[in-house]
Each structure stands twice: as structure tokens, then as C-alpha cells.
Amino acid sequence: xxxxxxxxxxxxxxxxxxxxxxxxxxxxxxxxxxxxxxxxxxxxxxxxxxxxxxxxxxxxxxxxxxxxxxxxxxxxxxxxxxxxxxxxxxxxxxxxxxxxxxxxxxxxxxxxxxxxxx
Amino acid sequence: xxxxxxxxxxxxxxxxxxxxxxxxxxxxxxxxxxxxxxxxxxxxxxxxxxxxxxxxxxxxxxxxxxxxxxxxxxxxxxxxxxxxxxxxxxxxxxxxxxxxxxxxxxxxxxx
Numbered sequence: 001x002x003x004x005x006x007x008x009x010x011x012x013x014x015x016x017x018x019x020x021x022x023x024x025x026x027x028x029x030x031x032x033x034x035x036x037x038x039x040x041x042x043x044x045x046x047x048x049x050x051x052x053x054x055x056x057x058x059x060x061x062x063x064x065x066x067x068x069x070x071x072x073x074x075x076x077x078x079x080x081x082x083x084x085x086x087x088x089x090x091x092x093x094x095x096x097x098x099x100x101x102x103x104x105x106x107x108x109x110x111x112x113x114x115x116x117x118x
Numbered sequence: 119x120x121x122x123x124x125x126x127x128x129x130x131x132x133x134x135x136x137x138x139x140x141x142x143x144x145x146x147x148x149x150x151x152x153x154x155x156x157x158x159x160x161x162x163x164x165x166x167x168x169x170x171x172x173x174x175x176x177x178x179x180x181x182x183x184x185x186x187x188x189x190x191x192x193x194x195x196x197x198x199x200x201x202x203x204x205x206x207x208x209x210x211x212x213x214x215x216x217x218x219x220x221x222x223x224x225x226x227x228x229x
Binding site (some may be wrong): 006034042043044045046049084091093095106108109110111112114 | 150152154159160161162164167207209211216217218219220221222
């Protein structure tokens with residue numbers, strides 16, 4: 001099956017610094033990638049949809065200037081949390097989808113990145 | 119706006135029981151529905167994906183059904199084992215655009 005990786009798997013940073021999280025599709029090309037955030041004991045909430053070569057589409061309530069998304073290639077999307085604060089501490093999960101018309105149109109999920117801001 | 123609800127929120131059962139987890143959604147115009155498993159602190163493992171034209175999918179001890187018209191799906195787990203303990207998430211794909219997740223069911227299977 002399709003594999004999606006994330007790096008790092010966990011990161012601790014100081015308040016006010018920026019953190020970059022990478023999401024890679026390892027064995028397929030992903031024209032669309034999604035970024036989710038999950039707080040403890042809660043479900044996944046979609047933050048933004050990232051399309052290769054174009055600007056990301058952010059969900060209501062998600063600050064695009066704080067959560068910078070770049071999808072520069074068909075296998076890599078990055079999420080940068082700028083000027084991180086303790087309330088940004090969360091589990092960030094990405095997913096990737098093959099283009100329409102591909103054999104499987106389902107989303108494949110990465111293992112997640114645990115961000116702790118001190 | 120699609121809303122997905124999962125009942126129960128938590129479930130604790132003795133080993134060997136057959137289980138039914140429920141998922142309901144408000145907008146029946148879906149592309150597909152997926153069931154995932156999530157272990158604590160881990161990512162998602164896809165269990166079953168049901169296309170909108172299908173009524174059920176089976177994998178081992180797992181069986182998922184879909185009744186699109188009534189906005190319901192069930193995940194049936196046969197002969198539960200302690201290793202099945204995890205959070206089970208239902209997610210609906212609306213017209214191939216985005217997934218909307220339910221709140222999950224936290225399952226504990228006691229030896």
C-alpha cells in the first residue's frame with residue numbers, strides 16, 4: 001500500500017520559535033495533501049488542503065500566516081508553525097491523495113508529529 | 119456542512135465479545151466512508167474503505183456496513199481481543215474533497 005512519512009515524529013521547541021514539519025508520499029505522487037491537528041482525546045480536525053503548485057486552502061479559524069504550508073513537489077508538503085506558543089502544542093497529522101482517476105482515491109495518512117511548545 | 123457522530127464514545131468489554139460500533143452522518147452525498155484505528159500517540163491505520171456504491175466490506179474479523187440513505191455505518195468486530203483496544207474513527211469523504219471525522223470510539227478489551 002501507499003506510504004506517507006512525516007518528519008520529525010516529535011519535536012519540543014521554545015515559545016516564539018518556528019517549527020517545520022515535513023510530509024512525504026514515498027511511493028506515489030500526491031497532487032493533494034491535507035494537514036490535520038488533533039488535541040488530546042479529540043478527533044482530527046482539518047487545518048488546510050495543500051495542492052501542488054498552488055496556495056493552500058485553509059479551514060475557517062486556521063490562521064494562514066501562522067501555519068505556513070508549502071507543497072512544492074508532488075511528494076512533499078511542509079507545515080511551518082511560526083512563532084509557536086504553548087497552545088499550538090498538538091499532534092499534527094498529514095495525509096496524501098493520489099490524483100483523480102488513480103486506482104485508489106483514498107487518503108493515506110502519515111504517522112503524525114507530536115509538537116510540544118514550552 | 120457534514121457532521122459525523124460516533125456512538126458510543128467509549129466502550130469496555132471482556133475478551134471474546136462481538137462488538138458493534140456506530141457512525142452516523144448528516145449529508146448522504148458521500149464519495150466513500152472509511153474506518154480507521156488509532157493507537158495512543160500514533161497515527162491512523164486504515165481498516166476498511168466502503169465506496170458509496172457498496173454496502174459492506176470485510177477484512178478478517180472486521181465487517182463494515184454502509185447505509186447511505188439513512189446516513190449510517192457500523193463496524194462489527196468479531197471475537198474481540200485485547201489487541202483490539204484502540205480508538206476507532208469513522209470518516210466520511212464528501213465528493214472526494216475532504217474527510218470529516220467522527221469523535222471516535224475508545225475501545226478497551228479486557229483479558
